[in-house]
Amino acid sequence: MAAPNQDFNSFDRARFFVRYFNPALASLRQAQVQLHIPFVAAKRALRADAVGYFVADAFDASFFAPADAAAPTPAVLALGEALFKEPVLSGKAGRSCASCHVPSRAYTDGLKVNSSLLADAGLERNTPTLLNAALQPDQFYDSRVHYLEDQVHAVVSNKAEMGGQLSEAPALLRKKGTYAKLFAKAFANDKQPLTEHNIRRAVATYVRSLVRLNSRFDQYLRGDTTVVKPQEILGFNLFMGKAQCGTCHYMPLFSGTVPPLYDKTESEVLGVPATADTLHPKLDGDQGKFLLYGVAHQKHAFKTPTVRNAALTAPYMHNGVYQTLEQVMDFYNKGGGAGMGLDVPTQTLAEDQLNLTQTEQQAIIAFIKSLSDAREVAY
Incomplete structure (x- = not known):
């Protein structure tokens, strides 16, 4: 599906999803209905009869609930x-x-x-x-x-x-x-x-009931290509490619909840500093998941949150150290705590610098802003 001479970084993932992947899923579902093939009855995180991953009701919140959860009447x-x-x-x-x-x-x-x-x-x-x-x-x-x-x-x-x-x-x-x-x-x-x-x-x-999966970018992936800007599309492609964000923030939830079963959530060691001082960084003292089980490689490990609606939820990180998405991008661009020179032997984030330009970082931020749900922006 890639155009000639395209590599990993230049591949247009957004176009691929809109023009090929999502229509293919819709066609497969239509064929299943026409052939009277029943949908899987077992409860799943992603509804078996969903048209695709980006429709507003694709996910079933009851999958993540206990057996005695109250019905949402x-x-x-x-x-x-x-x-x-x-x-x-x-x-x-x-x-x-x-x-x-x-x-x-x-x-x-x-x-x-x-x-x-x-x-x-x-x-x-x-x-x-x-x-x-x-x-x-x-x-x-x-x-x-x-x-x-x-x-x-x-x-x-x-x-x-x-x-x-x-x-x-x-x-x-x-x-x-x-x-x-x-x-x-x-x-x-x-x-x-x-x-x-x-x-x-x-x-x-x-x-x-607070499920929000109706951002402008969701609408774009459903086929309305007028609701996002070229900068936001570039940001998505960078997010999923060169910037490596999508290796921890899995689409379509853009969190650490792991597809395709969505039955576990990953935690990562990022080396988050105690303050926003990049010249004299000091590792935050919170040891995270390690405090529960004493597992060495979980020292300073925290659950990977969603970046959906992140434009509305500053400040960022488990300790609220960063006030802006620009600061967050700078942290990742430097390779996290280890990339900034901190001693984080268990860091799961690659410590290599991403070498993202300011233009690329702003594009990623623009994409993240496009993940704000319309109902929340309206407040």
Whole structure:
């Protein structure tokens, strides 16, 4: 499919997907329907009957949910959203999920790290976006839990984050007249709807509804070639080629969730510095996934996040060290921490410089901005 004299770097991947790959998938699906060949019944991350990887409903969030996850009915989603904004879950701390995951900030907070409930301290890590968190098999920067339901419990009970006790939350919520009715409507088949278990299920189901796969670049790959600019197409080709971003941020989710099964999420050691000082860099002290299991090669390893909506979620990295995408690109262009001269023996990012020009770096940033979902940009 490549034009004569094209090499790895010059290959137009965007054109290939629009003109050949996506139409081929659509034709295969059409042939399957016409021949009455049934779609695979087993639940998969990518829906078996999806027209392609870039349609808005290509992925099934329930694949990443536990067997007892609540169905995303309007009543459950309304309850989950209310609980997401409810400070009672934190007891007397006055903090809700929305205090750090602000909807108008693409479910981040715009801070390097948010303030801790403990005296004179900040939280250990930057607040990640919840957009598309449903489409990953592990949660938290160190991947310490699998399900959003478990993440809800961990965050609420963390003394530094929300400082609450879910076991006490039902009694507190009953004192607010509206919640008894909301729980009864959401979990009508339960003898006792207002429970700790259902609190976790409702909030997790709401977060699972925050799937955003309708950016301008998605629309482009569906065939609307008028919605992106040549610079953004160049940026995509660089992202997937010379810049090597796509070797960790796998398309179409552009995260560390690994295709084709999407049943695991990769972590990487990047050598992220403690400050943005490139002249005197110092390795950040957070040892990441190593703190969970003590595995040597996981020292300073963190889950690879999505770059979808990244233009809306600054600052960046697990410690919020970089305020701009330009700084992030400079870090990668230098070869990460090891490329900057830091001692990072377990670094998984290649330490060789990418030799990206300023024009190329700006093109990649333009592409990343094209991955912002239309609903989030509208805020």
